[in-house]
Amino acid sequence: MSVHIPYTVARSRLTCGCIGFLTVLAAGTTAFAADYYLPIVMPITGFMSVEGGSQRNGAVMAFEDSKGISVDYPVFDTGTSAAGAATALDKALSSGEAVAAATSIFGTEMVAMMPVAEEYKVPLLTISGLSKITESGNPYIFRFLPNDREIKVAHARYVKEKLNLSKPALIGDTTAYGQGGFKLLQEYLAKLEIKPVFEDSSIAPDTKDMTPLLTKVKQSGADSIVLHTVAAPMALIIKQARASGMDLPIITSSSLVEPTATALFDPAELANVCAETPSAPEARATPEMKAWADSYKERFGIEPDGLALGQYDGVMMALKLIGEGADTAEKIREAFHEATYQGVAMTYKSDGEGDMAHDADIVCWDGTSRVPGIAAHYAGEEMVLK
Amino acid sequence: MWLWLAKGIRVPLAAGALVLAAYGLFFASPYELRVLTVCGIFALLVIGFQYIFGHVGAVSLAQATFFGLGAYVTGVLGATYELGFLVTFPLSCLVPLLLAMVVGIPVLKLEEHYFALATLGIGLVVVLIAVQWQEVTGGTNGLPGVPSVRLLGVEIRDRLHLFIFVWSVLILGALIAYQVTRGLYGRVFHLVRESRIAASSLGIDVDRLRFNAFLLSAFYGGAAGALMAHVIRVVSPENLELSVMITCLTMTVIGGRTRIAGAIVGAILIVHLRESFRILESYTLMAYGAVTLLVLIAAPYGLIGALERLRARLIPEPVDSPPTARQLSALTAAKAGGEGGSLLEVERVSKHFGGVRALEDVSLHLYRGEVVGLIGPNGSGKTTLVNIVSGLYRADAGRLTFKGQDITNQPPHLISRLGMARTFQHINLADDLTALDNIAVARATRERSGLQKSIFTVGPDPCLQMARRNAMAAAEMLGIGPFATTPCGNLPYGTRRRVEVARAVATEPELLLLDEPAAGLNEEEQRDLAARIRRIADFGITVLVIEHNLVFLRSLAERLVCLDHGQVIASGSPEEVQRDAAVIEAYLGRDEAPERGQTVAGGDSERLASQR
């Protein structure tokens, strides 16, 4: 079930579409009736639209849950493209006096949006993991999922410390996501004194036949596979490995912790598979998390994921700060740097560069269900490798 | 000036340009300025694409590659090496140009579908490199921090200034495109697009022309990419991708593939369509695909072309008065070349198509000043022989000498330049050029029309003016002076045949090859044409006529040569040949199918052979 259309009408996509369309037209032409303007600028179409859709759902849910603050939050599609993102943000920010904007998960898009944010002096609330967006000195970027630089530490440490594996095969794809994560994993495994027995980061996301790859993994004598790719090649690698009798542990990046990704598997194929994720609302580990996840599922008809929750918490934090008097873009920006916020997933606090989230989970599947359980939790200092 | 404006839809376009300028300069919001800036960049990209896709008619799928490459050059040199605009911009144009040079020579010779795939393949290789060469390109994540344009110490950062800057570059690019296409050189492009073979048999170096167009495309693509990098401030592989290519193709098809205004209108329209539907793009893209398809089907010349045609229907275009004829001096001097000497020697030429023998050991001599008829039943190899003589086919064996020079397997344009011209069995004219301009194209080589020359021409193109006057002389020789300013598509069949002959004559050939000039003409027209060809021959031009119509030939030819099954079976005076037993056997021994059927049969066997 995809989520790339405004949520307002749940069932019929077509009706949905028309209404969303009218909403946008209305947003473009009428004066803002609400007190605050906080546009959503995300990949609603294109190859990141599943993730963008989750993210958008999280943001929208936060606005709906906010009590007493009236916010206008039109959705602008970036089309999963850097050029599209810069223009979309420009359109969003020039359509009203924004206090902040909830923006894309896609790192390349964020990079393109950053100069625009600087120009309009509006903080961007994102969940993109790409390290360099908070590390380039742009004071308008706030990230509500852990920096890849931190979360990949959890990924690598779990391989070493919990599973005691020493001969992983490290695999990445050629997407922006894959290339970034692959390099960090390489770095951290080395710091943990693990030398992958096999490395390949040239898997194109449309690769179908993984036999060549798996043959090489087999020949390398690997005791596990560490994966950082987008969902489709990841699913193909895992399925084809299991089909050819390779039942070694597979530890993947968070793209697998998506209902649309696990739908590609028979539950049995997921046995002995673990993944990092910023949070795992679908596991419903705490009462707050359960309440939130149930409410999400009721609204959107699908299981939630960590992306939606991260964006939800980010927007909720912004709304709380607005409620406390930070009613301009500049005031919010300053408040974000100072404040601490207890969200549904975790506690958010800026590290000075705009990275707000410093917690991660490792989830594992037991082979009986598509919903994973939490196997380990990393936070704060545990996510830094010296 | 007023006359210039009166043509086509230039008045509304000029008004539109003024409105656009006023809107951009005084009323647009920063966001709208960004959108307009992006429009300008795409328009530049599309104008470049029009050279290869529009003007010479080759489906190149490499335009996005040039665009992305230009962006990367600016990105890498600007962000990593911190070089200024005056260094990065020229290099951004030159690197794609270099790529086009390297790949262009082999790739441009390919047939249409192969060319499309080859350009696509080149693009995919470049994407692969951009993705994998992470140290330089930043991989898929891209390279941030592209500096803004800095020119002579002034940083162009402000939206308005950037808009003015980009549109200035666009106007410059448009101006160059206008210069290249407005004169004789542009009409040569036009013929190359309509018929590569016709162009090459007029002495036009088609490969060279296509190469030039490809280089221009690459140059513009690189420039547009560089500007895009400055506007978006990050470069990533997305600029290289097929989706950019499809956007570019769509803009070109919608706006009009040969019109500069079409490029700008197409870019503005598509960019704004996408902007106004920033959400629900899948629905938009569906509609957008459907609309483009509709335009492709209903308005083959794009919106601008459709409007121009509408205007021509509502308010007739002002017709240029035909120029005064200027005699074809070389033609009138041909007689001085003397008669009787050998002009063309075909020695033991053979040609096979798959398993089919089209020609077997054919020898034929033509002497200066004679008119020879080449006859033979369907499929006997007459047209194949002419194709080999004029260089369109390579002979499998044998030797050809023209004016004492070995021309065996020379390219058609070089053979033509030696003084040989031909017409085609199936008319090969550009339908939307006037009869006069169709003939004028034949003068391109003699007028030394070229790229640089046309770019720097101020005022009316002297090459075109001179070519038209010469063309007028050729037109009058064939009695089609009154139709000179009519587009060829509107002319009756018989007249178009005469335009073809006039075009061949306009190259001032010493040898004229006519492939069934009288086909489809009534008796009256045939008599007239025969008389006119006779008069051309009287200048001392040697003529070889392929014809079925013996009545037509009898009044014209001094000698007949008969082919059958790819071999010469008779040669001599018309009376002798007509009485020859082998000729009678060849003609009467089998069914006389219409000429159309002949090519069909020939084409069949060859294509069959190619499939096995």
Next chain:
Amino acid sequence: MTFIQLVLSGLALGAAYALVALGFVFIVNATGAVNFAQGDFVMAGGYAAILLSTSFSVSFYMLLPLVAVVTFLLGVLLAWVAYFPLMRRPPATVFISTLLCGMILQNIFLVAFGPEARSGPSIAGAGMVRFENLEISRQSIATIVVAIGLIALQYLLFARTQTGRRLRATAEDRDMARAVGIPATSLIAVTFGIGTSLAGIAGALLANQFFVSPTGGIPLSVFAYIAVVIGGWGSLAGAVLGSMLISVFQVIVSAYVSYAVATGALYAAVLLIFLLRPQGIFSERVQRRV
């Protein structure tokens, strides 16, 4: 043994791709035009299989025939929309019109099925068949069997039946065929239908193991195009052999070097073939008739 295993794996995918390329050549031969939406019809077949098996609970015996019918009809529609209105124009025009139809299809998939990859129904059940040290999935065996069957069927159709002869005559010269009373228009429409239904069946066969996604067809169009160039433009046998060759080549190079090199080498090989043997590897040189 590893080598043989890799070749086997390449052949399994190659067999499905051969169907796609074969359909592509049919349309080339009938019209002289490139159908750049061919890959999108593979996805259409996959999505049709998903829809038929989930919404209409069609059993797997009926699945392939029904998918063939659906994609056949879509192909006929394609002929009417993207080919017949443009058939008197340069062939490049049809290239663009099919590209646009492909784009429309992709967005229909996007709206109807969402952007994520979807797995299709299994045709032959899950699991692997082992033989000595070699293993191959049941689905792959089914794919190879169906592909061989269809390739044989099309050969019989074209070589042995009256309809086949008429199809060939139409492909060779439409006007001539019309002149001798062959209903060329409907035969061309049928050819489009056969061409796209071969792609559709390939899609239904591949969807289970390799998923379908809205834009997943684009690389397949490129693949078919390359296979046909390598096999020889217009050659049916060449298309099949070309697909197998590329597929095995890709698997072997990926295994012994890397995926990136395999892809790069394929494009480089295509460019080289253009330079050295523009008639394709399996075809003899024929000069174009003027």
